[in-house]
Amino acid sequence: MSPGLKRVESRSSLVAGAVLPLDTIIEGDCIAALQRLPAASVDLVFADPPYNLQLGGDLQRPDNSMVDAVDDDWDKFASLREYDDFTRAWLAAVKRVMKPDATLWVIGSYHNIFRVGASLQDLDFWILNDIVWRKSNPMPNFRGKRFTNAHETLIWASRDQRSRYTFNYEALKAGNEDVQMRSDWLIPLCTGSERLKDDEGRKAHPTQKPEALLGRILLAASKPGDVVLDPFFGSGTTGAVAKKLGRHFVGIERDQAYIAHARERIALAAPVDDAAMLAPAEKRSEPRIPFANVIERQLLQPGAILTDANGRHQARVRVDGSIMLGDIVGSIHKIGALAQGLPACNGWTYWHYDDGGKPVLIDELRAILRKELAAAG
Amino acid sequence: MSPGLKRVESRSSLVAGAVLPLDTIIEGDCIAALQRLPAASVDLVFADPPYNLQLGGDLQRPDNSMVDAVDDDWDKFASLREYDDFTRAWLAAVKRVMKPDATLWVIGSYHNIFRVGASLQDLDFWILNDIVWRKSNPMPNFRGKRFTNAHETLIWASRDQRSRYTFNYEALKAGNEDVQMRSDWLIPLCTGSERLKDDEGRKAHPTQKPEALLGRILLAASKPGDVVLDPFFGSGTTGAVAKKLGRHFVGIERDQAYIAHARERIALAAPVDDAAMLAPAEKRSEPRIPFANVIERQLLQPGAILTDANGRHQARVRVDGSIMLGDIVGSIHKIGALAQGLPACNGWTYWHYDDGGKPVLIDELRAILRKELAAAG
DNA sequence: GGGGCGCCTGAATCGGCAG
DNA sequence: TCTGCCGATTCAGGCGCCC
Numbered sequence: 131m132s133p134g135l136k137r138v139e140s141r142s143s144l145v146a147g148a149v150l151p152l153d154t155i156i157e158g159d160c161i162a163a164l165q166r167l168p169a170a171s172v173d174l175v176f177a178d179p180p181y182n183l184q185l186g187g188d189l190q191r192p193d194n195s196m197v198d199a200v201d202d203d204w205d206k207f208a209s210l211r212e213y214d215d216f217t218r219a220w221l222a223a224v225k226r227v228m229k230p231d232a233t234l235w236v237i238g239s240y241h242n243i244f245r246v247g248a249s250l251q252d253l254d255f256w257i258l259n260d261i262v263w264r265k266s267n268p269m270p271n272f273r274g275k276r277f278t279n280a281h282e283t284l285i286w287a288s289r290d291q292r293s294r295y296t297f298n299y300e301a302l303k304a305g306n307e308d309v310q311m312r313s314d315w316l317i318p319l320c321t322g323s324e325r326l327k328d329d330e331g332r333k334a335h336p337t338q339k340p341e342a343l344l345g346r347i348l349l350a351a352s353k354p355g356d357v358v359l360d361p362f363f364g365s366g367t368t369g370a371v372a373k374k375l376g377r378h379f380v381g382i383e384r385d386q387a388y389i390a391h392a393r394e395r396i397a398l399a400a401p402v403d404d405a406a407m408l409a410p411a412e413k414r415s416e417p418r419i420p421f422a423n424v425i426e427r428q429l430l431q432p433g434a435i436l437t438d439a440n441g442r443h444q445a446r447v448r449v450d451g452s453i454m455l456g457d458i459v460g461s462i463h464k465i466g467a468l469a470q471g472l473p474a475c476n477g478w479t480y481w482h483y484d485d486g487g488k489p490v491l492i493d494e495l496r497a498i499l500r501k502e503l504a505a506a507g
Numbered sequence: 508m509s510p511g512l513k514r515v516e517s518r519s520s521l522v523a524g525a526v527l528p529l530d531t532i533i534e535g536d537c538i539a540a541l542q543r544l545p546a547a548s549v550d551l552v553f554a555d556p557p558y559n560l561q562l563g564g565d566l567q568r569p570d571n572s573m574v575d576a577v578d579d580d581w582d583k584f585a586s587l588r589e590y591d592d593f594t595r596a597w598l599a600a601v602k603r604v605m606k607p608d609a610t611l612w613v614i615g616s617y618h619n620i621f622r623v624g625a626s627l628q629d630l631d632f633w634i635l636n637d638i639v640w641r642k643s644n645p646m647p648n649f650r651g652k653r654f655t656n657a658h659e660t661l662i663w664a665s666r667d668q669r670s671r672y673t674f675n676y677e678a679l680k681a682g683n684e685d686v687q688m689r690s691d692w693l694i695p696l697c698t699g700s701e702r703l704k705d706d707e708g709r710k711a712h713p714t715q716k717p718e719a720l721l722g723r724i725l726l727a728a729s730k731p732g733d734v735v736l737d738p739f740f741g742s743g744t745t746g747a748v749a750k751k752l753g754r755h756f757v758g759i760e761r762d763q764a765y766i767a768h769a770r771e772r773i774a775l776a777a778p779v780d781d782a783a784m785l786a787p788a789e790k791r792s793e794p795r796i797p798f799a800n801v802i803e804r805q806l807l808q809p810g811a812i813l814t815d816a817n818g819r820h821q822a823r824v825r826v827d828g829s830i831m832l833g834d835i836v837g838s839i840h841k842i843g844a845l846a847q848g849l850p851a852c853n854g855w856t857y858w859h860y861d862d863g864g865k866p867v868l869i870d871e872l873r874a875i876l877r878k879e880l881a882a883a884g
Numbered sequence: 885g886g887g888g889c890g891c892c893t894g895a896a897t898c899g900g901c902a903g
Numbered sequence: 904t905c906t907g908c909c910g911a912t913t914c915a916g917g918c919g920c921c922c
Contacts, residue, residue, distance in 0.1 A: 184897050191893095192912040194849040200895050210628060240637040240662070241897060244628065247621025251587055259654045260617040262639045264691050265894085270913035271687060273898035274676040277636045277727075278914080280689040282895075283660075285617070299651040310648060312657035314641050314691070319894055322917050337895050350654075422682030426694070426719035432784045448784045449752060450675070450726045451682020459788045461681040502643055503693070634897075671900085686914065795909070840909065853910055 150357065155369070155381040155389050160361045163382045164223035172227055172380065173296070173356035175234040176347060176368050178339060179220065180205045181242045182213045191272055200336045204385075210245065217242075217249045224361060225253060228289045233258065233296070233351050236285050237339070243283045255287040258295070262314040263343060267321070286351070296351055311350070317342045326365050326391050334391045335365035344371040352377055366392025370399040417503055419496045421462050421477070422451025429495045436462075436481040437489060443469040445481065453481075462492070527734065532746070532758040532766050537738045540759045541600035549604055549757065550673070550733035552611040553724060553745050555716060556597065559590045559619045575713075587622065594619075594626045601738060602630060605666045610635065610673070610728050613662050614716070620660045632664040635672070639691045640720060644698070663728070673728055678788040688727070694719045703742050703768050711768045712742035721748040729754055731785045743769025747776040753785045794880055796873045798839050798854070799828025806872045813839075813858040814866060820846040822858065830858075839869070 148168040156163045183205055189197040207213040224234065234255060238246050250257065261284040268280040288295045302311040317340055324341060326334035344367050352358060354376040360368035363381030365388060372379035373396055383389050424430050425447060434447040445453040445465055455465045462477025470480075478496055482489035525545040533540045601611065611632060615623050627634065638661040645657040665672045679688040694717055701718060703711035721744050729735060731753040737745035740758030742765060749756035750773055760766050779785055801807050802824060809826040822830040822842055832842045839854025847857075855873055859866035 181895055182897090183895065185895095186897070188850065189896060189898060190851060190912090194844070194847075194851045195892090196850060197896070198893075205895085239895060239897095240624070240634050241895080243637075244621045244624025244662075247617070248625040251621065257617050259656065260620075260658075260660070261654065262641075262658055262691065264639075265915095267894075267915040267917095268689070269894045269896070270915090271896080271898060272912050274687070274912060275674060275898050276896090277638065277663075278687045278689045279636065279896065281639055281691050283637070285621075286654075297652055310651075310655045312645070312655045314639065314658050318916080321894070321915095325894095333893090418684050418686075420683040422679075422723075425682075426722055432779045433781050446781075446784065448788070449722075449779055450678040450788065452678060452788045454783060457783075459681070461685050463685060464681070502695070668897085790911095792911090797909090838908080851910085855910080 150380060152357065152378045152380065153369075153373070155363055155366070155383055155392060157383065157386065157389055159384055160382050161219050161223050164220070164227055164361060167227050167380070169226050170229050171357065172359040173229055173232050174348070174352045174358045174377075175224055175228060175232065176344065176358060176360050177220070177224065177234065177236045178337070178360075178362050178364065179217070179236065179238070179242070179246070180207070180362075181239050182207050182210075182245075183239075183241050189272065197269075197272075198333075198336075202336060213242065214245055214249065217246055218253065220361060221246075221249055221253050221255070224359070225255070225289060227359065230289060231293045231295050233286060233288045233293070235347055235351070236287075237263070237282055238285075239279070239282050243285070247285055250285060250287055254290055256289075256291040256293065257285060257287045259286045259313050260284065261286060264314055264316045266316055266318045268319070284347075296353055296356075298350055298353075302350055305349075315343070315346060317346075320367075326395060328387075328391075335388055338365045339367045341367055341371050341374075344368055345375065348372060348375050348377055363392060364388055366395050369396045373399045374402050376401060416500060419499050419503070420451060421453075421492075423499055424492065424495045425449065425451050427499065429498065430483055430492075434483060436483055436492065438466075438469065438480060439482065439489070441489070445469075453477075527757060529734065529755045529757065530746075530750070532740055532743070532760055532769060534763065534766055535759070535761055537759050537761070538596050538600050541597070541604055541738060544604050544736075544757070546603050547606050548734065549736040550606055550609050551725070551729045551735045551754075552601055552605060552609065553721065553735060553737050554597075554601065554611065554613045555714065555737075555739050555741060556594070556613065556615070556619070556623070557739075558616055558714075559587075559622075575710075590619065591622055591626060594623055595630065597738060598623075598626055598630050598632070601736070602632070602666060604736065607666060608670045608672055610663060610665045610670070612724055612728070613664075614640070614659055615662075616656070616659050620662070624662055627662060627664055631667055633666075633668040633670065634662060634664045636663045636690050637661065638663060641691055641693045643693055643695045645696070661724075673730060673733075675727055675730075675787040675789075677790050679727055681788050692720070692723060694723075697744075703772060705764075705768075712765055715742045716744045718744055718748050718751075721745055722752065725749060725752050725754055726787075730787065731782070740769060741765055743772050746773045750776045750778055753778060753782070793877060796876050796880075797828060798869075800876055801869065801872045802826065802828055804876065806875065807860055807869075811860060813860055813869065815843075815846060815857060816859065816866070818866070822846075 148166060150168055150171045183200055185199055191197060236246050263282045263284060265280050268278055271278050320338045320340040325338060328334045348371055357378045358368060358372045359380045361382045363383035369379040369381050369392060430447050432447055432449040436445045436447060436453060445455040447453055452459050453462055453465050455469060462481055463475055466475035466477040466480040478493040479491060481492050483492055525543060527545055527548050613623050640659045640661060642657050645655055648655050697715045697717040702715060705711045725748055734755045735745060735749045736757045738759045740760035746756040746758050746769060802809060807824050809824055811824040813822045813830060822832040824830055829836050830839055830842050832846060839858055840852055843852035843854040843857040855870040858869050860869055
């Protein structure tokens, strides 16, 4: 038997004597390729399926340049029904290949994740957590019509309710300031030198995932030597991280250009013991506290009076965290600048509230909230 | 007609002449009660439906004390199918009652939110955002078998794809350090004095939501005077916050004990009485000035030369307010876009005229006309 | 060489009104 | 209901150029 191959005995395999091709990329359709793999043979699955974005026309930035949106054919589905059929088909094919104690990770956005999650449950996967990937640097909402879409959702599920799955609780806790790892992860987008480029300097894959994300997943839910399957291999982040962390991978991908990029990338990946790369992103500076939080948390009441140090200017606090000077409404910073006739102002260190007759800087209130925030991680 | 009631004319109402009972709690089954309300009559819906938690057995803390888990009868569903049927029924009933431009908020956890989201999409609601409520003080995972479940998910959706919904973008930004509000919100659990207790000091409702959460929702997606419907009213957080923020509420709840707690609580809630503190901060939209007015008022002469900032492009002003670049004629916007090879352009902030040898933006001329317009009333 | 400034970009269901 | 047109709208971070 060739090195790198692994024979798995399984009566339920669709292909007698099917072989798991370790640390390779299978070219072809995801579902067909899955059906040729041996049953109950992989320890972990990471899947980044098409999101079915259903984008309309073009989106322009405020400077009138164009957003390079995902418009690839592989993200086109005729209807929700068709997307559901596709989802159930690949989930069922994946489930067959999973060992009884294996777990599955799927990533998505609000466009598709509810359909994926519901299908998972219908197929008797058992959801363990939903995880929120909070992006430190998301694309803004240019039109000001919605909240900045600043996160994606991962579902972590075991093959069934009785699975005794791998969860490296102590390792995660040790790497997380000795507190339990939470379900919300702050990780930057994949940009800069990590982002694969083609010969002409354009991004090689439209939705390349950051290695830090895959790193945390593999460290949390697999052991060294485990086999990690990625049925939508794309630019090969799963393979590169698996190699670095001493796990085996099996990738499936139908686009030859993506495969070529992934092969090159994985060949360059060096197994490292340096856990620093995967340590949770550290706080660079003090977290930003919106003034609205002060009102939400009732540290100040709507209508409260803010004054400057000399008591020359008086502004009133509104319910939404803006303040009002005369009949002009704006943020504590904007109104502070206006009051002083300056181009800018830090409202936190300019405005005071009345604390039993004594003027106190609102920065004191920010300090209270920051203290709580630090406790929350 | 009694004060506090509002008659809404609607041919599609199931009950002719149905009346919306403002600022009251309707006792009874959610779906039946919804069907008695007038169609297209509410501006915003907040729904906190049963979570279908499926907890097997009891959960013990490390010190062997018992966790007071949600095990109420209203959270028992025999199967996913039954939960889906229930979900679709209340969503459809809610949709009928929503105005065309109304939006819906639903909160849930991984146990139920995927089913709710998929059902929403099936019923042609249009998802605007999914929002993550990050809890600063979540309950730890006592068994160390999963990630700390530190968030819940909200879905924000409009009645349909074409809805022109309310989103107080400027107000949210002013209260958020002058940056866009993101889709991940850090808000503490409802604890301490805000948490309602019964006569014996036990929590009055198992899943009471924090007022800060409802506050942000109402400030983001409703206007003062709007009608907010909560079909699973529970301890009445929606009603208390609506009253404080000058919105009307309609609650539906079948548990008499919850209703009693909610009534008492809402009676004690003090509205923000100063309307100025409530009106959403908006950017005043400036009146539209046609470029032709600039020529009509002889601020520029026909034949005058317009240039871009670098002087690379030169266009000539025509009598009708169009301009000419080479032999191409069009609006200041179209020609500006053409000159730059961009899909669009705001001509007012691109073209300059010659003011005694110095290039000046034509936006200055618009400002003059706007000033006159304002003076004229 | 270093600091500062400007450019580029990221899974996006991104307008409203008049005619 | 559809078309055309005006004109409003962005945050964090990496990288490269320039002084």
